[in-house]
Amino acid sequence: xxNIHSQLExxxxxxxxxxxxxxxxxxxxxxxMNLTPKKVPQARLSGSYLTKHKGxxxxxxxxxxxxxxxxxxxxxxxxxxxxxxTHTKIYREERERPVFIFCDYLPSMGFGTKLLTKAVQAAHxxxxxxxxxxxxxxKVGALVFNQNSHKEVKPLSRKKAVLHVCHELIALSQGAHxxxxxxxxxxxxxxDACARARRLAKPGSLVYLVSDFQNMSTxxxxxxxxxxxxxxxxxxxxxxxxxxxxxxxxxxxxxNVSDGVVNQRWVLGDSKETLSxxxxxxEQNTAITQTLKQMSIARYHVSSAYPLDEQLQSMQRESV
Numbered sequence: 557x558x559n560i561h562s563q564l565e566x567x568x569x570x571x572x573x574x575x576x577x578x579x580x581x582x583x584x585x586x587x588x589m590n591l592t593p594k595k596v597p598q599a600r601l602s603g604s605y606l607t608k609h610k611g612x613x614x615x616x617x618x619x620x621x622x623x624x625x626x627x628x629x630x631x632x633x634x635x636x637x638x639x640x641x642t643h644t645k646i647y648r649e650e651r652e653r654p655v656f657i658f659c660d661y662l663p664s665m666g667f668g669t670k671l672l673t674k675a676v677q678a679a680h681x682x683x684x685x686x687x688x689x690x691x692x693x694x695k696v697g698a699l700v701f702n703q704n705s706h707k708e709v710k711p712l713s714r715k716k717a718v719l720h721v722c723h724e725l726i727a728l729s730q731g732a733h734x735x736x737x738x739x740x741x742x743x744x745x746x747x748d749a750c751a752r753a754r755r756l757a758k759p760g761s762l763v764y765l766v767s768d769f770q771n772m773s774t775x776x777x778x779x780x781x782x783x784x785x786x787x788x789x790x791x792x793x794x795x796x797x798x799x800x801x802x803x804x805x806x807x808x809x810x811x812n813v814s815d816g817v818v819n820q821r822w823v824l825g826d827s828k829e830t831l832s833x834x835x836x837x838x839e840q841n842t843a844i845t846q847t848l849k850q851m852s853i854a855r856y857h858v859s860s861a862y863p864l865d866e867q868l869q870s871m872q873r874e875s876v
Contacts, residue, residue, distance in 0.1 A: 563671060563863055567680075571672045574729040578676075579683040579722040588868040589688035591655065591762060619643045654697060654711040655689035656757040656787075657682045657721065658749065660767035661702040661728055662742045669798045670861035677860040678766045678794050679725045684864065685764050686718040699756060700724045701749045703742055708756060739771075746771035750779035759786040765853070766792045768799075769844045781851050790854045793844065797861050800841070801834045 564570060568577040619632045622642035635643040659682045665675040672680075682698065689696045690713070697711035698721045707724035711717070746767075757763050763783060769791070783789055797803075805825040813820050823829050848855050858867055 560671060567672075567863055569672065569676060571668065571676060574676055574679050574726050576722065576726060579679065579725065582680065582684040582864075583687045583718075585684060585865050586687040586691040588865055588872075589684050591685070591688050591692055591694070618646050620646060654695040654758055654761045655685065656711070656753070656761045656763045657685055657696070657698040658753045658763065658765045658767070659698060659700045659725065660746070660749070660765075660771075661700060662745060662767075662771055663703060663737050664742065664768055664770045665794070667796055667798075668860045669796055669803075671863070672860045674768055674794045674796060674860045675729060677858060677864065678792075679729060680864045681766050681792055681794070681858060682725055682764075683718075683722055685766075686721045690714055690718050694762075696721060697756065697761075698724065699749060699753050700728050701745065701752075702728055703738070703745045706749060706752065708752070710756075711758065711761075742771045743773040743776070747773050747776040747779065750776040750783070754779045754783045757783060757787050761787045763787045763789045764792060765789065766794065768794050769848070770840075772844065772847055777847060777851065780853065784852055789851075790856065791848050792856045792858055793848075794858050794860060795841070797859065800837055802830050 568575065568581055619635045620643060622631065622644045626644045630645045632643045632645045659678055661675050661678070665678060666673050668674055668676070682700075686696050686698070693713070695711035695713045696709070696717040698707075698709040700707045700709075700721075705728065707728050709717070709721050709724055712720065753763065753765075765780075780789065802822070802824055807825055809824040811822055811824060813822055822833075845855060858864065
């Protein structure tokens with residue numbers, strides 16, 4: 557328990573209620589998130605990503621012999637003086653790739669059994685992505701939503717954009733816990749959010765979906781599939797250890813559990829009960845993974861039970 561308290565103190569969090577301080581912390585950790593594009597940025601966008609074709613832009617590529625028709629304003633006088641032959645500068649055009657964050661605060665995200673609720677971890681992830689994007693010079697936009705409302709942040713650049721995202725994360729976070737689950741309502745809210753993301757994310761954007769994906773529906777899949785046609789989409793699946801298996805106990809222990817609607821009594825420590833629960837959870841988690849895979853969406857898993865930076869550092873060590 558003391559370890560949990562020390563971790564929360566380091567995170568500047570109580571694990572449930574979101575604060576500005578814990579989101580500002582990720583400004584110093586921006587390098588932990590790799591936002592390198594896996595797809596060639598679309599040519600019609602302008603900004604800071606280099607394309608393969610060349611043209612007049614902000615990034616110097618090379619100097620070559622002057623050719624008839626070259627812009628005389630691009631003559632490289634230093635190289636010309638050194639070689640005695642006229643050379644011209646060639647530039648690569650810069651390409652901008654906005655980063656768009658989709659942050660799920662539906663009631664299922666208010667669950668957490670060890671360190672943070674999934675909603676708080678989702679906010680930490682969203683904050684880190686925002687700071688990382690700003691550090692690279694990308695514009696940052698976001699859609700933060702719960703079962704009752706949503707907040708839209710139009711893509712902006714620099715620190716001002718990140719602070720706007722953090723403000724909306726905090727403003728809507730209170731609706732992420734203490735609410736009853738309602739499958740039909742929550743699936744509709746998730747689908748509506750996917751439709752909004754499809755409209756808000758500009759073609760060529762890098763889109764991060766931060767969610768537990770427990771409210772995925774057929775209509776939501778259709779919207780996300782359309783989104784992948786014009787954007788690079790990455791899913792960060794936030795989960796809790798309890799969503800994989802029941803906690804281990806030395807003796808049989810009866811507990812009452814509820815999703816806010818249905819009440820049940822489970823027996824911890826019972827091998828049959830434990831196996832049945834694990835199989836049920838594995839089936840659910842596999843379905844989420846397969847659905848994202850079918851849509852060709854890259855998948856990453858983050859647990860709410862451990863600090864985000866520790867998990868990312870561990871992933872980096874394993875990839876070396």
